[in-house]
Amino acid sequence: MSEPTGDAPLVLVIEDEPQMLRFLRPALEGHGYRMIEASTGRDGLTQAATRSPDVVLLDLGLPDQDGLTVTARLREWSQTPIVVISARGREEDKVAALDAGADDYVTKPFSVPELLARLRVALRHGARSDGAESPRLVIGDVEVDLEKRRVTRAGEPVHLTPIEYRLLAELARHPGKVLTHSHLLKQVWGPASAQQSHYLRVYMAQLRRKLEEDPAQPRILLTELGVGYRLAEA
Amino acid sequence: MAGPWTGSDRSQPGGQAYAKSAVAVVACTGIAALMAPWFAPANLIMVYLLGVMAVAVALGRGPAVVASFLSVVAFDYFFVPPRYTFAVSDTQYLVTFAVMLLASILIGTLAARLRTQALAARIGEHRSDALVRLSRELVALQDRNRIFAAVLRHLEEVFESRGVALLPDAAQRLGVVAGDAALLGPGAHELGVAQWAFDAGQSAGLGTTTLPASRCLHLPLRGSGRELGVIALEPRDIRSLMAPDSFRLLLAFANHAALALERAALAEQAEHARVQSETERLRSGLLSSVSHDLRTPLAVITGAASTLLEDTDRVDASARREMLRSIADEAARLNRLVSNLLAMTRLEAGALEVRRSWHSLEEVVGAALRRLEPLRGGRPVRVTLPPGLPLVAVDDVLLEQVVFNLLENTVKHAPSSTPIEIEGRAREHEVELSIADRGPGLAPGSEERVFEKFYRGDDSRRTGGVGLGLAICRGVVEAHGGRLRAANRPDGGAVFTFTLPLDQAAPKIEPEPAAEAPLRSSP
Numbered sequence: 001m002s003e004p005t006g007d008a009p010l011v012l013v014i015e016d017e018p019q020m021l022r023f024l025r026p027a028l029e030g031h032g033y034r035m036i037e038a039s040t041g042r043d044g045l046t047q048a049a050t051r052s053p054d055v056v057l058l059d060l061g062l063p064d065q066d067g068l069t070v071t072a073r074l075r076e077w078s079q080t081p082i083v084v085i086s087a088r089g090r091e092e093d094k095v096a097a098l099d100a101g102a103d104d105y106v107t108k109p110f111s112v113p114e115l116l117a118r119l120r121v122a123l124r125h126g127a128r129s130d131g132a133e134s135p136r137l138v139i140g141d142v143e144v145d146l147e148k149r150r151v152t153r154a155g156e157p158v159h160l161t162p163i164e165y166r167l168l169a170e171l172a173r174h175p176g177k178v179l180t181h182s183h184l185l186k187q188v189w190g191p192a193s194a195q196q197s198h199y200l201r202v203y204m205a206q207l208r209r210k211l212e213e214d215p216a217q218p219r220i221l222l223t224e225l226g227v228g229y230r231l232a233e234a
Numbered sequence: 235m236a237g238p239w240t241g242s243d244r245s246q247p248g249g250q251a252y253a254k255s256a257v258a259v260v261a262c263t264g265i266a267a268l269m270a271p272w273f274a275p276a277n278l279i280m281v282y283l284l285g286v287m288a289v290a291v292a293l294g295r296g297p298a299v300v301a302s303f304l305s306v307v308a309f310d311y312f313f314v315p316p317r318y319t320f321a322v323s324d325t326q327y328l329v330t331f332a333v334m335l336l337a338s339i340l341i342g343t344l345a346a347r348l349r350t351q352a353l354a355a356r357i358g359e360h361r362s363d364a365l366v367r368l369s370r371e372l373v374a375l376q377d378r379n380r381i382f383a384a385v386l387r388h389l390e391e392v393f394e395s396r397g398v399a400l401l402p403d404a405a406q407r408l409g410v411v412a413g414d415a416a417l418l419g420p421g422a423h424e425l426g427v428a429q430w431a432f433d434a435g436q437s438a439g440l441g442t443t444t445l446p447a448s449r450c451l452h453l454p455l456r457g458s459g460r461e462l463g464v465i466a467l468e469p470r471d472i473r474s475l476m477a478p479d480s481f482r483l484l485l486a487f488a489n490h491a492a493l494a495l496e497r498a499a500l501a502e503q504a505e506h507a508r509v510q511s512e513t514e515r516l517r518s519g520l521l522s523s524v525s526h527d528l529r530t531p532l533a534v535i536t537g538a539a540s541t542l543l544e545d546t547d548r549v550d551a552s553a554r555r556e557m558l559r560s561i562a563d564e565a566a567r568l569n570r571l572v573s574n575l576l577a578m579t580r581l582e583a584g585a586l587e588v589r590r591s592w593h594s595l596e597e598v599v600g601a602a603l604r605r606l607e608p609l610r611g612g613r614p615v616r617v618t619l620p621p622g623l624p625l626v627a628v629d630d631v632l633l634e635q636v637v638f639n640l641l642e643n644t645v646k647h648a649p650s651s652t653p654i655e656i657e658g659r660a661r662e663h664e665v666e667l668s669i670a671d672r673g674p675g676l677a678p679g680s681e682e683r684v685f686e687k688f689y690r691g692d693d694s695r696r697t698g699g700v701g702l703g704l705a706i707c708r709g710v711v712e713a714h715g716g717r718l719r720a721a722n723r724p725d726g727g728a729v730f731t732f733t734l735p736l737d738q739a740a741p742k743i744e745p746e747p748a749a750e751a752p753l754r755s756s757p
Contacts, residue, residue, distance in 0.1 A: 091631055092589075109569055161746045198592035198625055198740045205594050209621065216600050216617035216656075225601045226631040 009123055010034045012053035014044035014070065015085070016063050024057075027112045033119070041065040045073055048080065055122050057115075058102070059085045060093050068096055075101035081122035085110075091226030098180050098227070105178065105227070121176035121233065137172050139220050139232050142211050144172045153211060163188060164207050167200075171221070176233040178224050204229065255289045255297035259304040263312055275313045279334050282309060286338040290345030298342025306335050354479075361483045364392045368487060372494040376501050382412030385465070385491040393484060395451075395469040400428050401462070408432055408464060417468050419449050428452045428464045435461050440469070441476040451475070453484065455492040462495050522688075527571060531564035566608065570642070574702045577635065578687070581709040588632065588713050592625040592740045595658050595667055601630075602637035609642060611650035619658040625740040626665055632710045636718075639703040640669045640730045648673030648727065663736055664716070670729040675722040684720055707732070 011028055015021055016039045028035045036051055038044035041062050048056060056074065060067035067084055074082065082102040086094050094105045103122045106115050135147040141154040146169055151158045160168065166188045171179060182194045189199055208215035222230045262285035266278040282305035290298035310320055314327050322328060368388045375381045382399040389397045398413030408429050410418070418424035427445050431438040431452035439448035450466040465488060469475040475484065538557035541549065549557070580586045596619050603615060644654050648671035655670045676684060683689050685708045688701040704720075711718040711732045718732040 109565070163746055196741075199743060201592055201594045201597065201625055202743055205596060205621075208596075214617065216596050216619060217603050217615070218600055222604075223597050223601045225598075225634050 008032050008034045009054040009119075010036065010051065011055050011057055011119065012036050012038065012044065012047055012051065013057045014038045014041065014062065014067075015057070015059040016040065016061075017059070020059070020085075027115070031112075031116055041067070041070040041073075044070060048074055048078060053080060055119055056080055056082045057085065057119070058082055060090070060097060061087070068093070068100055071097050071100040071102050081125060083115075083118050083122050094227050095180055095182075098178065099182065103177065117176070117233070125174060125177055134175075137175055137231075139175070142220055144168060146172060151211075158210050160207070160210065163203055164210070167203055168207055168211075171229060171231040175231050178228050178230045180228040184228065251293040251297045252300055254293060255301040256304060258285050258289050259301050259308055261285065262305065263308045266309075266313060270313060275309075275315075276330065278313055279309060279330070282306075282334070283338055283341060286342045287345050290342040291349050294349065295343055295346035298346055299339055302335055302338035302342055305338055306331050309334065357479070361392075361479070364388065365483065365486055365490070369490050372490055375494065376498050378495065378498050379412060381491065381494045381498055385487065385494075386413050389465070389467065389487060392487075393467070393469065393475060393480070394471070395467040395475065397465050397467040400425075400432075400464045400466065402432065406432075411463075417450065418466060424448060424450055424452075424466060428466050432461050432464045439466070441472045453488045455488055455495060457492050457496040462492050462499075465491065528568065531568045531571075534564045535561050535568075563608075573635075574639070574706060577706050578702045578709075581706060581713075586632070586709070586713055588629045590627045590629055590714075593628055593630045593633070594625055595619060595623055595665065598628075598630055598633050599637055599656055599658075599667070601634045602641055605634075605638050606641045606645065609645050611645065613645065613648070613650055614653045615656065616653060617656045619656075620660065623658050623660055623665060624736060626734045626736065627738070627740075628714055628734060629710075633714070636707045636710050636732065637667070637669070639707050643703055643730070644669060644671035644673065644728070647671065652727075660736075661733075664733045665736060666731060666733045668729050668731040670723060670727060672727040675726065675728045676720055678722075681720045681722075685718070704730075 009032075011033045013021065013024055013028075013035055015024070015037065021037055025035055025037075036047060036053065038047045041064050044056070044058070047053070058067050058070060062070070067086075071082055071084070074080065081104075082097075084094065084097045084102045084105045085108060086097070086105055087108050094107075097105065103125060104118045106118050135145065137144045137146070142158075143152045145151070149165065149169075151160055151165070151168065167184065170184060170187045181197055181200055184200055185193045185196060188203075189196065193199060204221060205215065208218055208221050211220055212218045220232050222232055224230055259282070262281050266281045269278060269281070286298055286301045286305060289301040307320075310322065310327070310331065311318065315323050368385070371384045371388070372381060375384060378401075386397050386399065389395055396414070396417055398410050398415060398417050400408040401411045402408050408425065418428075424439070427439045427448045427450070430444065431454045434444075435454050435456060436442075436444065437451065437453050438444040439450050439452045440446060441451050450468050451472070453465045453467070455462045455465060467475075467484075474480060538561050542554065542557055577586075596617075599617060599619070603617075641654065648654070652672040655668075657668050657670070659666045659668075680689075685704050686701075687705045689705075707730075708718045711734075714734055715737070716732055716734040718730065720728060720730050723729050
């Protein structure tokens with residue numbers, strides 16, 4: 001993963017529904033990806049080992065073993081980014097998959113641009129897993145400089161409390177990627193606070209009031225309901 | 235002695251009662267001895283008669299008769315000259331003795347009968363009390379198991395008999411449904427007797443003429459027209475249980491139990507019928523909505539897609555785009571319909587799981603607005619949420635569905651370019667969120683009906699709703715302990731308002747030491 005190749009990125013799609021495969025192949029191949037498929041979790045793990053894909057797209061509703069097991073098994077030996085496909089209303093499954101090591105998710109039914117955005121972010125984070133993240137980030141009129149620990153909005157400096165800053169910085173280290181509630185709580189407040197979800201709500205609201213034009217219609221600090229938060233991509 | 239109301243016969247007293255009657259005669263003799271210096275011996279007889287009467291009332295007929303004899307003997311010995319002998323100097327006294335004996339036996343017998351009657355009346359009263367208590371308890375019960383539990387408990391209290399209840403299965407074979415099955419002993423004998431009692435509709439087993447060697451007494455429970463089941467009793471004292479009064483009471487108990495059972499069965503049937511007709515209504519509503527509301531988008535998708543596939547050359551770029559747009563829109567509509575159908579099914583089945591944690595309304599509203607974006611058209615949205623609005627303990631995913639459905643509803647009915655207003659308020663024990671539009675408003679009188687399943691307004695053909703969205707909203711809000719209502723705004727448009735209870739405040743958060751701002755405001 002560390003050395004960039006001129007080849008198109010290889011996506012391993014672990015999915016048992018033929019209709020989904022029929023739709024995914026032209027969608028991915030039309031956007032500069034190569035695609036290989038596996039219809040069972042077992043086959044998927046084998047292919048992940050033999051073909052070294054750049055990213056794995058995994059349906060959580062597989063017939064032979066659940067996607068959670070596949071995620072965990074894959075993470076035993078591989079850091080290949082995993083994007084899971086799940087249904088609406090199964091937020092706990094998504095959280096479990098993310099906690100087990102998946103990088104992101106899309107909810108069925110999803111659009112191709114949405115899927116491509118997730119794959120792009122996942123590939124970027126995968127490629128950077130041994131490098132440093134970009135220290136400067138611009139989303140709309142907000143600029144976050146992690147190196148100088150400085151946040152500006154429309155050129156004006158924004159005053160953040162230490163916790164607000166830690167929360168924003170954690171999101172800014174993974175732009176475009178969903179971060180679960182428990183992940184953010186652990187990173188910002190420490191491992192003992194994983195259940196204190198009200199901390200997160202209160203500080204997120206404060207942060208939005210300082211960064212968003214309309215906190216009720218956020219454009220920068222996006223809510224992934226039942227799962228976590230995501231910093232919008234630039 | 236057996237239980238208090240088992241009809242135990244108190245006219246068969248033990249040796250103690252006879253000893254007491256002797257003591258009574260001794261007491262009478264003492265009193266008579268005190269009176270003797272002033273009264274003629276014949277008058278002293280009255281003391282003894284009084285004593286016999288007292289014995290009869292207190293102890294019954296047997297002791298009274300014994301007391302009568304003892305009285306005559308004592309009178310003779312102590313007061314008839316020559317005194318302190320059984321000899322009688324005046325033969326007239328022999329007549330006196332005879333009359334005294336007869337009179338005292340007569341008085342004793344009459345007094346004892348009075349006593350028996352009083353006793354019987356008291357037992358009867360207790361029995362009707364017991365029956366009243368049972369029926370009063372049974373009236374309140376609808377559930378078969380609880381009816382049996384009550385009947386068995388009363389049987390044990392009143393008749394000192396442990397019991398089990400048996401009901402027939404579909405093949406009319408009895409099985410124990412309440413009580414300790416071990417009571418029927420090992421083997422199938424008792425079950426066989428119970429089955430016989432059930433089939434024949436007659437009591438059987440212990441104490442009856444049918445299979446009296448059994449361990450239990452089996453009473454059929456007779457409903458109107460057929461046997462409903464059997465109660466098997468293991469009595470402590472079968473003789474007193476089978477005494478006529480007691481057995482009649484037992485039958486009355488069985489009758490009450492049967493009535494209660496029948497009532498419960500009827501109530502169950504009525505409930506079943508209600509559920510079935512409700513299900514039927516739902517199903518037909520579902521079918522009609524499926525046929526219309528799922529087919530319309532499918533028709534659009536099929537038509538547009540096949541045109542794009544087959545008439546590629548004849549479709550210009552803008553028409554192509556329009557058709558693709560329709561496909562995407564209709565597919566999205568289908569997705570929402572299916573989501574709502576699924577949510578409704580889960581609500582109906584009681585399978586809706588509410589996972590509460592602390593959430594801000596702002597965030598939930600934000601998520602719903604984001605999902606609304608493709609449907610919003612040109613409608614401006616104004617959100618007014620006071621910054622101090624408390625966190626609420628809700629299921630965010632479900633609540634977002636509520637807000638989204640309410641917003642979708644306004645989008646369906648209010649013309650584009652009219653504003654949507656979202657406003658939150660905190661009250662003492664609840665928070666309130668209202669979503670208002672400037673559409674045509676609700677038809678007068680339909681403010682409640684809009685929440686019914688499959689209710690659709692007059693413009694439903696245009697808006698293409700199934701009539702589930704608002705029903706789901708109400709179900710979810712109520713699952714959170716809140717209320718959802720609809721009204722017309724005084725200056726035009728409709729407003730939907732739901733409340734969420736603030737049962738407890740969110741845990742306090744330590745304020746950050748604001749003094750130490752680590753971030754330099756300058757580079």
